[in-house]
Amino acid sequence: xxxxxxxxxxxxxxxxxxxxxxxxxxxxxxxxxxxxxxxxxxxxxxxxxxxxxxxxxxxxxxxxxxxxxxxxxxxxxxxxxxxxxxxxxxxxxxxxxxxxxxxxxxxxxxxxxxxxxxxxxxxxxxxxxxxxxxxxxxxxxxxxxxxxxxxxxxxxxxxxxxxxxxxxxxxxxxxxxxxxxxxxxxxxxxxxxxxxxxxxxxxxxxxxxxxxxxxxxxxxxxxxxxxxxxxxxxxxxxxxxxxxxxxxxxxxxxxxxxxxxxxxxxxxxxxxxxxxxxxxxxxxxxxxxxxxxxxxxxxxxxxxxxxxxxxxxxxxxxxxxxxxxxxxxxxxxxxxxxxxxxxxxxxxxxxxxxxxxxxxxxxxxxxxxxxxxxxxxxxxxxxxx
Numbered sequence: 001x002x003x004x005x006x007x008x009x010x011x012x013x014x015x016x017x018x019x020x021x022x023x024x025x026x027x028x029x030x031x032x033x034x035x036x037x038x039x040x041x042x043x044x045x046x047x048x049x050x051x052x053x054x055x056x057x058x059x060x061x062x063x064x065x066x067x068x069x070x071x072x073x074x075x076x077x078x079x080x081x082x083x084x085x086x087x088x089x090x091x092x093x094x095x096x097x098x099x100x101x102x103x104x105x106x107x108x109x110x111x112x113x114x115x116x117x118x119x120x121x122x123x124x125x126x127x128x129x130x131x132x133x134x135x136x137x138x139x140x141x142x143x144x145x146x147x148x149x150x151x152x153x154x155x156x157x158x159x160x161x162x163x164x165x166x167x168x169x170x171x172x173x174x175x176x177x178x179x180x181x182x183x184x185x186x187x188x189x190x191x192x193x194x195x196x197x198x199x200x201x202x203x204x205x206x207x208x209x210x211x212x213x214x215x216x217x218x219x220x221x222x223x224x225x226x227x228x229x230x231x232x233x234x235x236x237x238x239x240x241x242x243x244x245x246x247x248x249x250x251x252x253x254x255x256x257x258x259x260x261x262x263x264x265x266x267x268x269x270x271x272x273x274x275x276x277x278x279x280x281x282x283x284x285x286x287x288x289x290x291x292x293x294x295x296x297x298x299x300x301x302x303x304x305x306x307x308x309x310x311x312x313x314x315x316x317x318x319x320x321x322x323x324x325x326x327x328x329x330x331x332x333x334x335x336x337x338x339x340x341x342x343x344x345x346x347x348x349x350x351x352x353x354x355x356x357x358x359x360x361x362x363x364x365x366x367x368x369x370x371x372x373x374x375x376x377x378x379x380x381x382x383x384x385x
Contacts, residue, residue: 106197127258133219138160183205189215190230193225207316264282276290336372
């Protein structure tokens with residue numbers, strides 16, 4: 001008979017309250033928790049993989065203290081973030097590993113600290129801050145007129161943000177595990193501040209327009225030099241910190257300049273809802289941003305604003321479902337490329353070629369194998385030709 005392992009009741013109780021145990025192993029888990037049976041080491045290994053909890057946790061006497069400073073910077077008060085999902089925790093760990101690698105690589109290469117980090121701190125006025133963001137990204141005030149869709153806006157902004165030394169990562173799952181989806185209701189994006197390698201992570205489960213707004217919101221946070229966990233829902237106003245209101249306002253001003261908005265609104269005919277739809281297309285942003293602009297300018301009431309937000313949420317969900325139905329799985333390599341900051345990928349490849357980083361480490365950081373790693377590099381290089 002295989003030897004069994006003694007697990008502290010504190011650990012079983014922590015798992016019961018903090019971890020989602022799959023139905024397939026729930027009965028066995030309850031037998032272990034009650035003491036009716038004890039697991040073998042191999043059973044614990046399998047169980048740890050199923051619930052995505054490190055095997056070492058089972059040998060602790062007290063529940064693990066998983067402290068992530070980033071969770072203190074949540075946008076709104078949320079029970080989900082008092083008990084973050086394993087998916088969020090593992091994504092945070094992965095991004096911290098990438099940021100640590102990039103920071104070490106930049107220091108080894110004698111690069112200077114990123115000048116944008118904290119550069120907005122102490123500045124006043126939404127218009128001034130928005131102008132500084134546009135200047136940093138080399139964006140004209142009417143940049144939105146040169147793009148035709150939310151996806152194109154996101155690509156343009158992502159490339160501009162990456163070019164000023166900010167890592168922009170994106171995924172809708174944990175690593176490469178398609179069975180571990182990220183929940184957009186738990187978080188839409190987050191920012192990890194670092195003097196050398198500031199990082200923004202975008203939840204790809206969000207809508208195209210949602211990603212655009214989150215990207216700008218997080219970029220403002222980097223300018224303020226503060227970490228951020230953006231979990232605000234569409235139209236959310238109950239923010240924990242005034243800084244979140246500021247970041248939202250600056251992001252909105254970059255997307256939809258107030259002066260231009262007022263002029264276009266007053267010269268657009270039709271009922272309110274049709275105006276919101278029309279301006280959403282004009283500025284290539286979500287209807288939620290336009291509705292908020294209209295509310296701030298007293299063009300609509302709070303009641304109508306809430307109605308417009310509900311409508312915007314419904315349309316966004318329908319659009320995403322329709323897109324998934326049309327995609328048929330999509331282009332595999334294009335999806336992989338969308339997850340990884342291209343500057344990071346190229347720096348990682350250069351380090352591997354110079355013998356400073358092992359291939360195994362490169363594969364761990366990117367969650368891809370040797371064949372896909374080489375193909376992704378070919379595609380990135382092809383885009384720059």
